[in-house]
Amino acid sequence: MTAYIYELVCLAIFLYIVAAIFYLLASGSEFKQRIALGLSIGGLLANSLAIIGRTLLVGRLPLANGAEFMLWFTWFTVFTYLFYEVKSQNKGAGAPVNLIAALLLASIPILMSRQLGDVAPLMPALKSPWLTSHVLTAVFAYGSFAVAAGIAAVQLKKNSTSAELWINKIVTVGFVMMTLTIVLGAIWAEQAWGRYWSWDPKETWALITWIIYAIYLHLYYRRDWKGRKANILVIVGFALVLFTFFGVSYLLSGLHSYA
């Protein structure tokens, strides 16, 4: 399996894209919707096999470089989406979420192809038991935010109260996970770098993202902002997630540089 990680990633991208297309065309057709769901599950399977392959290749949970992070990011995105679809019986967001997953995963062959086969041992700063919890909570948070943004994008066109509640539920999960990411990261940073908060670009942008979702949650519970405005805030939050991942890595250099 270790020899086919790249192919598995390409297969997952392909399945996510086709799933997105089927979701888009399926409106009303139960049959097409089932195919779309199947394709999405297939994509998740290929995504899982890629993670397993990478685990076997490097002999540890692959949570260090950008490509490894991305494999988990899309896995949690699609997994959270499938959970949502099964639980809520809403299918409207299948197209945007699978498209987001496909595009995110496509960033591996486009920007980080070398990293999939990279077997270099961990650098000393990453050799810590905090790595696992810090990164796993981060990908869980990011995946939740991706799904929330996908549902919110659909909500901009046709509003449903049930979907609105689900957005809030998913953002809440993502927000709590991100809170854990930041605090666990701070505990680790205190051990590794001698400071729990350094205003490193990754930290700063993670905090900005966290603040946006905090504002969303407050406004939501105060019932000040609902519907369109709240949905836009959820989409802006996800744009910040993407900037924290890509923008900070490519535009602002700092302590979190693990290309």
Add this chain to the structure above:
Amino acid sequence: MEIVKKIIALVSSMRAGLFLLAAIAITSAIGSYFLPTTFYRSPTFQLLLLLLLINMAFCTAQQLIKAIKKAKSNANKEKTPSASTFRRSGLILLHAGLVFILVGGTINSFGGISETVPIIEGEGVEITRVIPEAKPFTLQVDEFIIEFNEDASPSQYISNVSIIENGEVTREYSISVNNPLEHNNIKIYQSSFGYLIDAEAKTENGLSERSLFQEGSVLNLQGTDIAVMLYRYLPDFDPASGMQTRSYRPDNPVIIYSVYEMGSLLNVGYASFGETVEIAENAFVTFHGVKPYTGLIIKRDPGLGVAAIGGIMLMLGACLALIFRTKNPEQRD
């Protein structure tokens, strides 16, 4: 009294808090690009954080008082605490945790010290030189080691140190990345490393000078117009890759040097350890080796405990609020 109440209401309002959060988000976004190192220490930004601390402290205190009152009035009616009680407690804990973190950070910004200190193998530093109010001890570096992976990339940086109190070694410790030493509330971290070059210059008239030099320093040969710049130490030199070391493992250690006469460059060369090179007529340089030094961060943060408690409260509170979240926000009281 009315006006005091109004001020407190304004300062502790959620609206003011959200406004401050938004201001912090926007300014730190701009700061991260334009002034990545200085902005967060600027008075404007510190003031925003302080205002947020005041706002959240008031807001949280009010919520707490409300919750206690409610609990008292419900004490006779309900026996078991309901989900909404847990949820509310979680939210208060979460906000109080943030207040603690901000307080911890404020204490550190007034009373904390953090400094990177280079120490040569075999030498030590008096802790009071870095942190004047500390209980005195000497931090001595016995050995600095870089451990390597098979591919010659560094796997760990280790400083073996001794703590010397009243002339006696009271503690020995291996400081490595992710494994700091804590002694008398002072934490010491492995942060960086470097090398001093052990070089000797000789001229025809027998004048000789041997000393330890930092990379980039210039050695003037006495009685001549010749100067040598000890440009760099490369642990694993490969002529094909030029001035870049292949790794930090000393597989082929050389010193890169450049020779100047009256300030103008004569040539650039490299020499291995022990080799005597004639850099100009009757001018010789020998590089005897390098002496590593370790860069240790010596830190005292009197606010760390408060911030740590805050961090734990924040995590616990967030988890409680999530587990006992209301099924439908419309139903919340």
